[in-house]
Structures are given as structure tokens and as C-alpha cells.
Amino acid sequence: MPSPFGPQAHPAGLNVVVLDPAHGGTDPGARGTGGMRESEIVLDFAMQVRSAMELQGFQVLQTRQGNENPSFDDRSAIANAQPGAVFVTLHISSTGLPGTARVYVNSDLPPVTDSNGMTPWDRAQAPFLGLSRTFGDFVQGFLAQRFKGSPETAQTASVRQLRTTAAPAIAVEISSVTVEDRTDLDRMAPGVADAIARGTAAFRPSYVVPSTPGALP
Numbered sequence: 001m002p003s004p005f006g007p008q009a010h011p012a013g014l015n016v017v018v019l020d021p022a023h024g025g026t027d028p029g030a031r032g033t034g035g036m037r038e039s040e041i042v043l044d045f046a047m048q049v050r051s052a053m054e055l056q057g058f059q060v061l062q063t064r065q066g067n068e069n070p071s072f073d074d075r076s077a078i079a080n081a082q083p084g085a086v087f088v089t090l091h092i093s094s095t096g097l098p099g100t101a102r103v104y105v106n107s108d109l110p111p112v113t114d115s116n117g118m119t120p121w122d123r124a125q126a127p128f129l130g131l132s133r134t135f136g137d138f139v140q141g142f143l144a145q146r147f148k149g150s151p152e153t154a155q156t157a158s159v160r161q162l163r164t165t166a167a168p169a170i171a172v173e174i175s176s177v178t179v180e181d182r183t184d185l186d187r188m189a190p191g192v193a194d195a196i197a198r199g200t201a202a203f204r205p206s207y208v209v210p211s212t213p214g215a216l217p
Contacts (some may be wrong), residue, residue, distance in 0.1 A: 014204045017058045018079040020089035020161060021046040025069025030094035032177030039067070041185060042090040045174070048189045049090065052197035061085075073121075076164040080124065084209045086135060087169035088196060089161045096175030098184065100147050101192055103140040103154040104171040105132040106162040124166040131168040134206050139170060139199030146191040168207060172196060 021042040023029035029038030043064070050060045061082070063075040079087040096102065106125050125132070136154030144150045154170065162169040174188060 013209055014084050014086060014200075014207045015059055016061060016082045016085040017053050017200060018061050018063065018075075018082065018085055018087045018167075019046050019050055019053070020063040020075050020087065022089055022091045022161070023069065024064050024067055027069050030092055030177045032092075032094070032182075033180055034182065036177050036182055036185075038092040038094075038177055041092050041177070041182070043067075044186070045090055045092075045189050045192060048193040049088070049196050052193040053200065056197045056201045058197075058200065072160050073164055075161055076124070076166075079169070080164075080166045082167075084207075085167045086200060086203070086207070087162070087165045087167050088200075089159070089169075089171045091171060091173040092177050092185065093173045093175045094177055096173070097149050098175050098179050099188065100150040101143040101172060101174045101188070101195075102151055103136040103143065104157045104159055104162075104173065105129065105136040105154050106169070107156045107158045121164055124164045125162050125169060128166065128168050131207060132162070132170060135168045135199070135203045136170045138202045139172065139196055142195035142199045142202075143172075143192070146195050147188070168203070 023039035027039065031037055046062060050062065053060045061078055063070050063078055079085045106129065108129065133154060140151060140154045144152050159171045162171060174185065174192060179185060
């Protein structure tokens with residue numbers, strides 16, 4: 001069947017990672033000692049995650065390259081426009097045990113449809129919750145190997161960036177901006193990047209993109 005997206009260089013499946021450095025612009029996110037800002041740190045982390053993902057053969061799209069602040073919907077829309085994509089949003093926590101990392105998937109969203117049988121925008125994640133959980137568990141498993149004290153499996157939370165994403169989607173949260181020396185966080189970046197990339201590669205066989213556009217996974 002011809003692809004509505006034009007010729008494809010890769011078979012249907014997981015090929016694209018949409019990487020979302022959270023916050024930005026007038027929204028600095030969590031603030032720590034010494035003027036540390038979550039929005040700046042996650043942008044630096046994203047560079048290393050991107051490199052690790054590309055080494056695994058993924059095409060990486062970032063929701064922001066600099067100090068912009070795209071809307072939640074704009075961030076989701078980048079992933080929603082890509083066949084065979086996953087969405088990873090990066091955060092630095094203001095709490096938690098320093099030197100640990102946690103993966104979150106969205107809390108339960110009971111599927112609903114409108115009068116035309118379409119899934120509402122704010123429930124776009126609902127059909128993907130199972131895949132998101134599998135994806136999150138893979139990434140969290142690799143993070144737990146790297147960072148003692150991190151959970152073994154992904155946690156659930158109501159994460160706004162994930163709710164409108166029609167693709168497997170996770171939030172990765174590193175602890176924490178309360179450390180006195182930013183180098184404590186910077187030292188985590190290579191391990192976080194490697195764990196996310198390895199977890200995504202491990203998840204790849206689990207995600208088969210529907211051959212019919214708009215079909216549920």
C-alpha cells in the first residue's frame with residue numbers, strides 16, 4: 001500500500017524520536033542553588049541524548065533548539081505528525097534523591113470518542129498507554145542499572161506534555177536542581193543519554209506502526 005507520507009527510507013516501525021527539553025523562554029522550570037535553571041540544564045542533556053539516539057540509528061527531532069518555549073500542544077504536534085515516532089520529555093526535578101532518575105508515563109486516560117468517532121485531542125495518549133508503559137519500563141530498567149536508588153519500573157503521573165501525544169510517550173526526570181554543584185548533574189548526562197537510547201532501542205521491536213493511517217496501535 002503506498003504511504004500517504006511519500007516514499008519511506010525505512011520499514012514501518014519506530015524510526016523517529018521526538019526529544020522535548022522541557023520549559024524554556026519565560027518558563028525556566030525548577031530553580032536551584034547558584035542560579036541553576038531546569039530549562040538550561042535539560043537543553044544540555046538533550047544534546048547528549050540526541051547523540052546517543054543517533055548512534056542507535058534513530059532520527060531525532062527536538063521540540064526546541066534554544067531558549068524558546070513552544071506550547072504543550074506544539075510539542076505534541078511534532079510527534080503526532082511523524083509515523084513511527086516516540087516522544088521523550090526531559091526534566092530536572094526540584095525534589096528526589098540526588099543522583100537518581102525516574103521515568104513517568106501518563107496516568108490512566110479512559111478512551112473516549114466524540115460524536116464523529118474521533119479521539120479528542122486531550123485524550124490522544126489514551127490508546128498508547130500500554131505501549132508507553134512498556135517503553136517507560138525499558139528506559140527505567142537501564143536507568144536503574146546506572147543510577148543506584150532509581151526505581152526499577154516506570155511511575156505514573158499526570159504529565160501535561162504526554163496527554164496530547166498520539167505516540168508512545170515518556171517523561172524522564174533527573175534529580176535534582178537542589179544539588180549545590182551543577183557538575184553533579186552534568187556528570188549524569190552521559191549515563192542518562194545512554195540509558196534512554198538503549199531503552200528506546202530495546203523497545204523498538206514492541207512498536208509496530210499501523211499500516212493504515214489513523215489506526216490504533
